[in-house]
Amino acid sequence: MKLKLHVWRQKNKAAQGRMVTYDADNISPNMSFLEMLDVVNEGLITTGEDPIAFAHDCREGICGSCGVMVNGVAHGPQDATTTCQLHMRSFQDGEELYIEPWRAKGFPVLRDLVVDRSAFDRIIQAGGFVSVNTGSAQDANATPIRKSDADEAFNAAACIGCGACVAACKNASAMLFVSAKVGQLSLLPQGQPERQERALNMVSAMHEEGFGNCTNQYECEAVCPKQISTDYIARLNREFIKATLTYPDAKK
């Protein structure tokens, strides 16, 4: 396969970036998308040009490190698939691909296709946990949990924090990410004591990080590699409204 790549190149956070065009020859349809970039990079190094920086680690779709926009779609054209598991057979010989980093104020570009997603960590630090110290837990089977609740909590917990939801959203909103964590913990008995402050604090943190807000367009759910449903966003809205109206320690 031969492809024409238009890749975002940016030296560092402060530098101006631009799209640069490369020819990718000798691409096998069996390569993963990242392996295709590996091959392009080996070629670039040989010719003395800086290789394209891109984030990646596990390359099996679970760590959430990778992710680029391919022709304007987060993680590329295949459903429920991270960039690392996307294979070149999803493309046509001779195709032109526009490869860009996630773009959001909350995700500044660090270099080329690498963005800084630490905002997600700070949102979790604002409340995405159950405050239980090690050793203080009761027996695991002391509290039965309805299977359907546990399964639904799992569906939300499957989030890998890749940021595709933000990248795909027309408003660069992080609602799907936040709603997945709030949804998981609000469905489980362990999450109840901090349920309201969690919703309030995580939503505030999201806002402060400069993410946009949901306008119910559901682009996020379409690109989510773990197929997390926007039903969790409705759940988050519900949690936020209820907490705003009734949380005892909320601002007067």
Added chain:
Amino acid sequence: MSWLKHAVRNPIGAKVLMAITGIMLTGFLVAHISGNLLIFVGPQAINAYAEGLRQFPAVLWAARAGLLVAFVTHIYFAAYVTMGNRAARPQPYAFSNTVQATLASRSMVLTGMVMLAFIIFHLAHFTWRITDSEISAMGEFDVYQMVIRGFRQPMVAGSYVIAMVAIGLHLSHGIASVFQTLGLNHPRYNRAVRFAGPAIGVGIALLFASIPLSIYLGLVK
């Protein structure tokens, strides 16, 4: 009340207010179209309805005030949320694409602005009666004649129909969004809501559009 201030400064709180005011405005549209449809019954019916409304000035002015508040609130928070959303992506994509967002959802700001422009024109046209000297000259309020006169003009009828397209699009995304934003969802009803929103929105727009269309085409004289 600082909790309220805090809540609405947050985009979710802002959107909740937009949803609530959106319900109010949609309710007004339903009431408005219900009255308007009397035009198909005949001149007496609609004129009597208009006359009837004026019998209760207190109620009328309270409703108008409520409507104005809802309207301003809706627009204010729409602007707030939109500005926040624009700021959230300072650098656009070189290649932009859409997977499943509907046309209606992507044109809310545009359709909203078309509606705003239309409403100002509509008030000037039929309420303040300053756009058309012939209507201004109609001494007593003859709603029926006023409307017939208005919609016989192709430019006027046409602009009303275009505005109704905007309303249809705006409502078809807005109504379904109310449920999502207020968290009123359940897997059992989600499909129904996602279908009913556009259906109601398009339905209201079609009913409104039917009046200028039928007058212009001479079906109502």
Added chain:
Amino acid sequence: MKLDAKIPSGPLESKWEHHKFDLKLVSPANKRKFEIIVVGSGLAGGSAAATLAELGYNVKCFCFQDSPRRAHSIAAQGGINAAKNYRGDGDSIYRLFYDTIKGGDFRSREANVYRLAEVSGHIIDQCVAQGVPFAREYGGLLDNRSFGGAQVARTFYARGQTGQQLLLGAYSALSRQIGAGQVKMFPKTEMLDLVLVDGKARGIVVRDLVTGAMESHAADAVILATGGYGNVFYLSTNAKGSNVTASYRAYKRGAAFGNPCFTQIHPTCIPVKGDYQSKLTLMSESLRNDGRVWVPKTKADKRAPGDIPESERDYYLERKYPSFGNLAPRDIASRSAKEACDSGQGVGESGFGVYLDFADSISRHGEEQIRARYGNLFDMYERITDENPYKMPMRIYPAVHYTMGGLWVDYNLMSNIPGLHVLGEANFSDHGANRLGASALMQGLADGYFVIPYTIANYLASSKLEKVTTSHESFKAAEDSCRKRVGQLLSIKGSRTVDSFHRELGKIMWDKCGMARDRAGLQEALKAIPKLREEFWQDLKILGTNEEINQSLEKAGRVADFLEFGELMCLDAIAREESCGGHFRTEHQTPDGEALRNDENFCHVAVWEHEGDATGPAKGHKRHQEELVYEHVKLATRSYK
């Protein structure tokens, strides 16, 4: 070298309980006076950092990933073992202990393994309390599945993403402490050296992977939880970033390395496709319940599998191991696949693959039944290979998966360097020569949640720790040597890329120190590796500078260490004149191809000591032994016939 495992006396069942009482404590008010460095944020590091912070210590935690949530523990699929006996099927702490010892082919410490089994139940309690969504039954209680090497169902799981869910649990606890200011987190920061002051581990040198800045951090104790070194083989199921640098740097600073050659090769992975292949993907071993493994009888047979008649197929596992057949244990299944491919019978483009054929099961149970059992795995296979395993047999090949060896630690998880503690896959302690499925997660969390918080207090309370800052000359010297090394790497300006060296090293390691090893091959590797290393330092090409995100430079530092470490693995493999667990020396096998242990001479941990200057090239590696004493378990031969 003094090696004292510090195993407490007394009966096995009460060793840990008594030891916990004997350990010195740090009073709550004093804990805030101590600084602890944790390197790595996976199950072991993340849980340790969170727990130590909860206790009141000041913690600094470092990871090279962009978030602690992305540590490679996240990729574990199957589950986590715990001796809860919720099934009432006869499980017990002792049974889990025994299974683990036996699974490790009698090359691990009794006391450590018993403690692991003992705390396993608490892990499940803790994780559930954090909101980890384990699989449940309709009654609302936790579900279990059974796993290899055990006759009871003791494995807790969260679909096929148990590692992810447990890591997110530890990450949430860690995040809570970061938010509270008790942990200072340094993501995108890679440890390049360990700093010793007066013989004690007192800090580390790190490189900021965004700015390239070299920085030192001082502390009262250092914890390494930096994972395994399977990437020495280039292709493995490990994440691309997994590396040996932290462990190897500690080794060069004097920490002992235990059993470096013990590597686990997993039999069912998707085979290599081409030269560009960057990573291998595991397919659950459970597939062998319904799949039959075969290769064509004829060498280099390029016919499609469906065109090869039954009579021309070699169902080699069924032929060689009639009683276990396709369910032969991991190491045997892996080795047999290698033998078939080495003899030219391998299938697929590269010839390194064997068929795992579901045709018989599909005709027996129907496609629906097979889909219900393995649907998600079949989908994943199809996504990667573009072949429909319902229609044609899967192609599988073994791949490097886990490394049992690691830095040597005593019962308190402290290495021979005072103050340096090592947790999780990075230490050598619990899995002997082979790890059982669903035990890696258990060990990582046991170490981090339930062992280190007790034992590190003892170290801090009983050591005289002078106040040390990063202006100490040892820090300056270590920083300088790190800077010098980076400068060297950048100044070579040769012609070959880092990846090309890594691939070549991986091939040497895989061919000579992989599933089956022999003296001659290992000797060849010991010649080839130094040659490659020399070429690396003369002909490496890295573009760019230190003061930026430079992924080639990051890789180069790691590969430089792998190029030294690979040699140590080969030395260890050549010295261990026996076969045990994942270490199979072809010279030492029973007539029917089973691993042949030599308990008389090798019932010990091989403990390696670096000889030479910590900042220069390794001059040599000295082998020591820690004898393994079995007081409760009788050494027996693992037989699968």
